[in-house]
Amino acid sequence: MRRRFTVASAMVGAVALMTLAGCTTDPSVTDSSEAPESSEEASVEWFDQALFDKQNAERTVVPEGPDGQPWLQTINAELVDTAQFASTGPKKACFANASISNPWRQTGWITMNQQLKVLQDAGVISEMETRDAQDSDDTQIADIDYFIDEGNCDIFLISPNSTAAMTPAVERACDTGKPVVVFDRGVQTDCPVTFIHPIGGFAWGIDTAEFLIDNLEKGDKVVALRILPGVDVLEQRWAAAEKLFDEAGIEAVDYFTGADPAEIKKIISDELAKGDVKGIWMDAGDGAVAAIEAFEDAGADYPVMTGEDEMSFLRKWKETGLTGLAPVYSNFQWRTPLLAAQKIFAGEQVPVEWVLPQSPITAEEVDQYLALNEGMPDGHYAKFGGEDLPGYPQVWEDRVIP
């Protein structure tokens, strides 16, 4: 009896400590002002001057392609021939999805399914078999290998969970000779027929940091709320913003929140107790409302803030009248992979790197996007780009995950 308790106690104790250590990583600080060495190293790791310059330039390029259909537009496209894949009849698509565990991915997933219906009706795609890796590299590698061995796929659509880990699996898919389309996060190989993504994280970081720098004074404090470390599209957002804040003399402190609103509120309350916080920078809009509420609860002035084009943030932004900007990581990109498949089977040229437009929603445009998406739930993304698809707006309003 006693021994059982001792063993159980030891187990609980060990697990408790491990978990506690894990869950308390959320409010971790990389205080740029007080630990310059460590944050320098971190930013060096993700900062890529060439990519920064490329994306910075792409921000001002006028995209080519059909007007009003940004999901088909391209920036600086270098086209590749796909005649060898040309084929008639409905094809089976196999989609290895990283996850649908955040509102951005859920919105895109709904849009993608509506786009699929259009292409099924047009006789381009027979069916799409989807495997959800639930944020796990291992699961996604197994998913891709399953598709290769048993999926009977005509085309592979892959939204990688992480960059380096997924590269060999994507290469194996390429080796089958079937077309491979990668979108959202990238992989370290150019074997896919096309890699679809919006301009990217550095562009996001530049847009948001420039906005905050323009609206703040030198020496003002910005709290940066980041979801999680290690994902390239998110790290690049911060790497660009941190560099610009540094150069402009803005004091920026960054925290990892896991998008947990309770964590965000704690962080902001503590920061407000330490002193004035003039700006909030977010690497994704999930949790923006909690951040704003922390200012309300503390009775502090609203910060200058960058969130995302998630409806909850746009609504709170409008309601509070704060000085804000909604950067956009174009959600309509979820339509593009299926449309790319259509082009590939038709033997039409597609860009090797299909860079989609990505422009933030400014204070002048916010009313327009609020009106356009009036009945949409809080987790919906304003630039979801599905207005011309069947089921609009009901499918997105009901937000039933397919």
Next chain:
Amino acid sequence: MTAATELRPSAGQRLAGLARTLISPRGAVFLLLVLLLVAIAVLNPSFAEPSQFIRFIQRVAPVAIVAIGQYFVIVGGEFDLSMGSVVTAQVVIAGNLIGQDESKALPVLALMLGFGAVIGLVNGLIVSFLKVPSFIVTLGMMLALLGAVLYWTGGAATGNPADGFREIGRGGIRGIPVIDILPWSVVILVVVLALAVWFARRPFGRTIIALGDNPTTARFSGTRSWWVKTSTFMISSLSATVAGVLLVGYAGVHPSVGRGYEFTAITAVVLGGVVLGGGRGWVVAAAAGAFALEALFTLLNFAGVPSTYRDAVQGAIIILAVAYSATTFRARRRGRALEAPVVPPPGAPPPAAAPETSPASGAKTDDSPETPATPAPIPSTQRADNETKGGS
């Protein structure tokens, strides 16, 4: 160390007595809490302002309430690992079922309380009748609930419930002098704590402790152990439900709310000097443990500890605090069990006037003879020794 061993003036003795209480396991958490709060206030004087401090209490309230619930389970000799996921499930239920319709707030609140009670009932019945260790039952419940939440939400945030419902966790009585606002969370925490203290003093509360201390004697004394055990699980699920209601208001709906709360609560309870395995501990100290933990996180926040070694600092402090409380408890128990004769084994030679600089060893030697003089705040009738525990 009563008059028998020392003949010093009573003032100094009383001071020494107080110091001993503070370094004893039950007092240690309060000492730790005070030290942490003072450290925070030194680093950031505005923290000590009443209006700021009441906000700190508001923030800790959900964790403290979860710790109070976990206390009853642990003191009864079991664990509840499902608390965090109960919090998450309740948060998601509130967000999805209430929506923007304030008239649904009360029915859904009733549903949430019913749901919490049922979870506790299921946990308790499985532990009592199927004889599955609670560690496994509640671990399974945790996974089942998290899976259900994942299925329901897809793992992403849904909309927040109506502002009226969120007021419970977010708002308070405004316009009060000095503290500016008295958050409802603080009121609820005080009520829950008062109820818990009262309940622990009732015969039923004592039975829980007796059951945790020695199930065999508890059984022979006529305890319906299945019902006592089941009710502790129901208390913990209901307290998780209350915490969930507060968190929906404080933070909003997100599937990550409540994550890790079960372990935070267990750590808080252990930090409060409650013995894992049951039979010993004070509910107020468990709540103080929750405050100490949160104060520690806040302190590291204010101190600007770089992220690179912040977790290591947190982990080390928690291990030290828990180890300290465990060693003093063991020393005390041995000293009591063996009375005077063979004290040496546990540590330093006792007559050597215990080096007061080292609290651990000091407590070991000082504490043992002192035990009978400090009746534990626990109204346990049979405080004797865990050494006799066994029989099954």
